[in-house]
Structures are given as C-alpha cells and as structure tokens.
Amino acid sequence: MSLCLFCDQPFTGDLDMRRLLLPGKSKTSCLCPSCRQQFAQIGPAFCPQCGRQQDSGEICQDCQKWRRIYQGNFLHNQAVYCYNQAFHDLMVRYKRYGDYLLCQVLQELAAPAVQKLAADYYVPVPTSPEHRKKRGYDTVWEIFTPLLPLTPLLAKKAGAGAQGEKGKKARMQAKQNFFLNPEFRGTITGKIILLDDIYTTGRTLYHARDAIETAFPKCQVESFSISR
Amino acid sequence: MTEEKESLTGRQWLVDKVDNSIKEGQTTIPAIENGICQRCGSSCWARLPSGFLYCRACVGLGRLDEGKLLVRQTAGSHYPARAGMTWTGQLQERQEGVSRFLLEKFAAKEDCLVEAVTGAGKTEMIFPLLAEAFSRGCRVAIATPRIDVVNELYPRLVAAFGEVEIGKYHGREEKEAANEQLVICTTHQLLKYYQAFDLLIIDEIDSFPYAGNPQLHFAAGNAVKKTGSRVFLTATPPEDLLKAARQGKLAIVRLNRRFHGYTLPVPRLDLYVKPFLTKGRLHPKLARRIKMAAKSGHPLLVFLPRIAQMPQYFAAVKRLLPDLRLATVYAQDPDRLEKVEKFRKGDLDLLLTTTILERGVTFKHVWVIIVAADDEIYSAASLVQIAGRVGRDKQDPDGLVLFGYRRYSRQIRSAVKQIKEMNRV
Numbered sequence: 098m099s100l101c102l103f104c105d106q107p108f109t110g111d112l113d114m115r116r117l118l119l120p121g122k123s124k125t126s127c128l129c130p131s132c133r134q135q136f137a138q139i140g141p142a143f144c145p146q147c148g149r150q151q152d153s154g155e156i157c158q159d160c161q162k163w164r165r166i167y168q169g170n171f172l173h174n175q176a177v178y179c180y181n182q183a184f185h186d187l188m189v190r191y192k193r194y195g196d197y198l199l200c201q202v203l204q205e206l207a208a209p210a211v212q213k214l215a216a217d218y219y220v221p222v223p224t225s226p227e228h229r230k231k232r233g234y235d236t237v238w239e240i241f242t243p244l245l246p247l248t249p250l251l252a253k254k255a256g257a258g259a260q261g262e263k264g265k266k267a268r269m270q271a272k273q274n275f276f277l278n279p280e281f282r283g284t285i286t287g288k289i290i291l292l293d294d295i296y297t298t299g300r301t302l303y304h305a306r307d308a309i310e311t312a313f314p315k316c317q318v319e320s321f322s323i324s325r
Numbered sequence: 326m327t328e329e330k331e332s333l334t335g336r337q338w339l340v341d342k343v344d345n346s347i348k349e350g351q352t353t354i355p356a357i358e359n360g361i362c363q364r365c366g367s368s369c370w371a372r373l374p375s376g377f378l379y380c381r382a383c384v385g386l387g388r389l390d391e392g393k394l395l396v397r398q399t400a401g402s403h404y405p406a407r408a409g410m411t412w413t414g415q416l417q418e419r420q421e422g423v424s425r426f427l428l429e430k431f432a433a434k435e436d437c438l439v440e441a442v443t444g445a446g447k448t449e450m451i452f453p454l455l456a457e458a459f460s461r462g463c464r465v466a467i468a469t470p471r472i473d474v475v476n477e478l479y480p481r482l483v484a485a486f487g488e489v490e491i492g493k494y495h496g497r498e499e500k501e502a503a504n505e506q507l508v509i510c511t512t513h514q515l516l517k518y519y520q521a522f523d524l525l526i527i528d529e530i531d532s533f534p535y536a537g538n539p540q541l542h543f544a545a546g547n548a549v550k551k552t553g554s555r556v557f558l559t560a561t562p563p564e565d566l567l568k569a570a571r572q573g574k575l576a577i578v579r580l581n582r583r584f585h586g587y588t589l590p591v592p593r594l595d596l597y598v599k600p601f602l603t604k605g606r607l608h609p610k611l612a613r614r615i616k617m618a619a620k621s622g623h624p625l626l627v628f629l630p631r632i633a634q635m636p637q638y639f640a641a642v643k644r645l646l647p648d649l650r651l652a653t654v655y656a657q658d659p660d661r662l663e664k665v666e667k668f669r670k671g672d673l674d675l676l677l678t679t680t681i682l683e684r685g686v687t688f689k690h691v692w693v694i695i696v697a698a699d700d701e702i703y704s705a706a707s708l709v710q711i712a713g714r715v716g717r718d719k720q721d722p723d724g725l726v727l728f729g730y731r732r733y734s735r736q737i738r739s740a741v742k743q744i745k746e747m748n749r750v
Contacts, residue, residue, distance in 0.1 A: 194385055
C-alpha cells in the first residue's frame with residue numbers, strides 16, 4: 098500500500114512477476130493508476146520539430162515561424178506528454194504553490210524518455226534567482242538531477258518575470274534573459290541537450306540555445322521538454 | 326501570499342522569520358511545531374532541499390515551511406450590538422421549536438446538531454439565532470463545504486439582515502479580506518481564521534470536502550473563540566456526530582417535516598437492463614422520461630456520475646430535444662457559476678450536472694432524474710439530498726424524482742427507506 102502523491106489516496110501497485118521475484122529491486126510508483134491515466138503521452142503523430150501532438154506529421158505553424166525567424170537554424174525538441182488539465186494542475190502545484198515533493202511525479206513521468214537521451218552535456222534551463230529563493234529550489238534542476246549528470250552552463254537574469262504568467266504575445270516578445278554561468282570555466286564541444294519542464298511557445302528554449310551557441314559555436318544543441 | 330493584514334481581526338497568516346514587524350494585538354507562533362502544521366493540524370513529513378519540513382495539506386494557501394511564523398491577529402470586539410434583522414417572515418410552529426432550542430444552547434455556549442429534512446427551512450430557522458448573536462455584538466461565520474451553497478446563502482442573508490455587514494469568501498471570489506460581522510464562506514476559508522467567531526454555523530456538515538477531511542475539522546475548531554459555540558446543520562448527519570449526540574456530548578434537535586408541512590417526494594425507481602447510452606443514443610425509456618419531464622414545463626436537473634460522459638449525454642439530449650435550452654456543469658467548469666445562475670433564473674431548461682448541485686441549492690419547481698443512481702459515487706446521503714431538491718415550494722410541494730439504475734444498490738434502498746421513514750413521523 099502506498100499513497101499517491103498527486104491525489105493523496107492510498108493505492109496498491111500492480112503486482113507483476115518481476116516484483117514478486119525481485120522485491121526491493123523495482124521502485125514503487127508515486128502515482129496511483131487513475132492519476133497516471135490522466136497524463137496523456139504524445140502520439141502517434143506529432144510535429145517533428147517541436148514534438149507537439151497533432152493529426153499529421155507535418156511541421157506545425159509555430160515551427161515554420163521559427164524557421165523564418167532563424168533562417169532555417171531551428172531547434173529540435175523532444176516532448177513526452179500533452180499539456181492537458183492534469184499536467185497543468187501538476188505544474189501549478191509544483192511551481193506556483195511550491196509543493197517540492199511533486200518533482201518525484203515529474204521524474205517518474207519523464208524517466209523512460211530521459212534514459213534514452215544521448216548527448217555529451219545535459220543543460221537544465223535555469224530558474225530566476227528570485228523564484229529560486231522564494232520556492233527554495235530550482236524547479237527544472239530538481240526534476241532532472243537524479244536522472245542525468247547535469248552541467249549548469251546557464252544562468253538567468255533577475256527581474257525578468259516568469260514566462261508562465263504572460264500571454265502568448267508577451268512571451269514571444271520576451272527579451273534574452275539567459276547568460277553563461279560565470280562560475281563555469283573551460284570550453285565545450287559536442288552535443289548538448291537542453292532540459293525544460295514545458296515547451297509552450299519555444300521562446301525560452303530558443304533563447305537558451307542562442308546563449309549557448311554564441312559562447313560555444315561548435316556545439317550542436319537540441320532540447321527535451323517533459324510536456325508540449 | 327503577501328497581504329497587508331494588520332487590521333484583519335481574527336485572521337492568521339504566514340511571515341518569514343526575518344520579517345519581524347509584529348504589531349500590537351498580534352501573537353506569533355512557529356508555523357510547524359513538533360512536526361504538526363499549526364494552520365491545518367496535519368503532520369508534516371515532506372522536506373525541501375534545505376531539509377526544512379513543509380505542509381503539503383494546505384499548500385494552496387501559501388506554503389507553510391518550518392522556520393516561518395504564523396501571525397495571529399486577536400479578534401476585535403467593535404461590532405454594533407443590534408439585531409440588524411430586516412426579515413419579517415414568520416417561522417412555522419415546528420421551525421419555531423428548533424429556533425428556541427438553538428437560542429438556549431447558544432446562551433449555554435453549547436455546540437449543537439440540527440438534523441432537519443431537505444426543505445425544512447434550515448436557513449430561516451437560524452435567523453433568530455443570528456439576530457440574538459448580533460444584538461450581543463458577536464461576530465458570526467456561516468461556513469459550508471460547497472461554493473454553490475455559499476452563493477445561494479449570501480443573497481438570502483443580505484436580504485434578511487440588511488443592517489449587518491456581510492462578507493462572502495470562497496476560492497473563486499476575488500475579494501480583499503475585511504472585518505465583516507457576518508462572514509459567509511467555504512470551510513476551506515476557515516483555515517485563515519484563528520479564534521475569530523463567537524458563533525460558527527456549518528451548513529451541510531456531511532458533504533465533501535469537509536466530511537472526512539481532518540484539516541477542515543481542525544480549522545472549524547480553530548476558527549471559533551474559546552468562549553464561542555458551533556451549530557452543525559444537515560439533513561443527513563454523519564455517523565460520528567450522531568454518535569457524539571447519542572453519548573450526550575453534542576446537543577441534537579430534529580425536524581422531520583418540511584416548512585410547508587407536506588411530505589418529501591418519494592423517488593420513483595426505474596430499472597434499466599440495457600445501458601443508458603449506446604452509440605450516442607439515449608435508452609428509449611430514458612429518452613421518454615426526459616421528454617416527458619421537459620414537456621411538463623418544469624426545469625430539469627439530470628445528474629450524471631462522470632464528467633467524461635457529459636459531452637455525449639449533452640449531444641444525445643440535444644438530438645432528442647433540439648429546442649431545449651440545456652447546458653452541462655461540473656466542479657472545474659469555468660462558467661459554472663454563470664450557468665447555475667441562468668438555470669435559477671429560468672434561462673436554461675435542463676442542466677446536466679454532477680453531484681455539485683446535490684444539496685444546499687433551491688430551484689423553483691425543479692424535477693430531477695438521476696442517471697445511474699446505482700453508481701458508487703452516490704452515497705445514500707447524496708441520493709436523499711438530490712431527491713430533496715424537489716417540491717420545496719409551498720405552491721408546488723410534489724414533483725418527479727427518478728432514480729434510473731441497472732443494479733438495485735444498498736444505497737438506493739437505504740435512501741428510499743430513509744425518505745419514507747421521515748415521511749411517517
């Protein structure tokens with residue numbers, strides 16, 4: 098018997114052969130089956146550039162716009178879950194209310210896809226210093242840190258305001274707020290995967306990529322977001 | 326949550342330790358003591374990366390961390406000592422009896438439980454009690470688990486107590502907190518008060534989310550002054566309160582007849598062998614029932630057990646009766662309050678709803694149909710409450726209550742039995 102971290106109801110996990118034969122080896126879930134069901138995986142068809150769920154496998158309107166803005170130098174993003182009501186509620190509780198423990202739910206949702214990622218460096222999108230101080234943790238860092246070796250390559254300027262509190266237009270007009278972490282020394286080559294919780298307009302991840310590409314032009318940058 | 330609350334009497338709020346601008350009339354305590362959240366009473370076990378505990382149970386009110394302080398503003402006593410009642414109605418004899426009982430218990434500072442059938446006129450019965458409390462300069466709160474009940478009570482009390490300052494608070498009400506003498510709010514809002522009220526009335530005490538929620542019970546104990554008392558109202562009291570009453574720990578008063586003197590409408594049971602909805606079409610018998618009810622000119626509430634099914638039922642009813650003005654409503658519906666208001670005003674003929682409208686609401690001349698009354702979501706209390714929406718008007722004391730079911734459940738049997746028993750007394 099365990100308690101679901103999302104709905105606080107007790108539940109019994111599925112019994113399978115592996116758990117019977119290797120007790121202690123398999124981790125118990127922190128989500129009950131009925132909550133887990135509410136999170137919808139993206140597929141079968143999605144935009145090959147940003148990972149958005151859609152009816153066809155064509156490049157979506159927003160991504161065509163990014164191609165125009167960046168003259169073809171687009172960012173490839175991989176996403177796992179649709180941004181539905183359940184995911185929205187989860188993010189409100191994790192980010193706005195500051196219910197830190199829910200990072201375990203996000204880890205469980207992201208883990209299977211994250212384990213398949215292959216890159217030389219994994220760079221989380223940073224939280225602004227004031228949000229970090231208010232919550233007591235860095236939202237993206239805390240999700241990915243047990244799953245991957247992270248490189249804190251970027252930092253965010255103070256006083257930028259949260260993207261989540263803006264409308265679409267204001268998000269798109271947001272200025273570059275990322276800069277190279279001054280504590281980071283040395284140079285970097287190879288493949289980098291940027292990590293974020295949600296891809297909404299793409300503005301944040303494009304800015305993060307721009308900051309890395311300016312500093313290390315030889316890098317190849319892609320991104321991963323748990324939700325799109 | 327950063328509110329400027331120096332003048333908010335009987336309230337409690339969080340501050341960081343560094344902020345020590347504590348004013349006169351305020352006390353501070355550590356937000357978490359011995360692992361227990363001092364706002365909601367939960368035991369805290371989740372930790373932040375810093376190692377400090379925080380409370381997950383009441384995190385929606387602003388995260389309460391170990392190391393923070395809870396500031397409590399002492400309750401004020403500056404309310405005008407006058408009844409303030411503008412209600413001129415007359416209580417009926419049975420209601421009068423309950424009302425006198427409540428006045429006695431209030432004078433003796435005793436808690437009490439009122440078990441009164443749906444449509445007994447519970448709200449009116451507490452008017453003399455409120456007038457008595459106000460005339461002593463007391464501060465009063467009426468709390469209920471349901472937002473819809475708050476919205477229904479507020480205008481009635483504004484009309485009945487024209488000379489009293491009244492505040493309405495719930496999670497969907499964007500309102501700055503103030504120091505009204507009468508507060509009407511959801512039970513969640515009580516978490517923001519500390520020893521604020523001389524009298525706390527909790528309506529629909531047995532309903533979700535108050536029932537079985539230890540945080541809200543803790544809040545209901547904290548919000549009332551040490552010298553104050555509480556009144557619990559319901560048609561279907563929970564077992565723990567009945568037990569307390571049997572043991573003599575809680576005063577209890579019963580009222581088994583509606584204010585207009587007529588009996589409760591007895592549900593009509595309707596057995597279905599095939600599913601209620603197949604391939605987007607209603608079961609022909611259910612379709613006939615809905616059509617008949619709609620043609621009668623009565624507004625109709627159709628209760629459905631699952632939100633996910635609502636669009637299918639909506640489409641099916643629309644197909645059946647294209648001219649009918651209908652809508653669906655459920656707890657997270659952003660237009661929920663507007664739709665209920667439209668239905669109340671007669672701008673909608675049929676409302677497909679979940680249990681959010683099972684209790685505490687009055688719609689004139691309404692009839693109800695429960696689709697899948699055997700669903701596990703309906704307790705016997707829910708079924709009694711839903712049936713109790715019908716026939717509340719003096720001019721129209723009867724009406725259709727239809728329980729559609731495929732399996733005769735214990736809950737259905739118990740609900741019908743309870744209703745018949747209450748009618749017998």
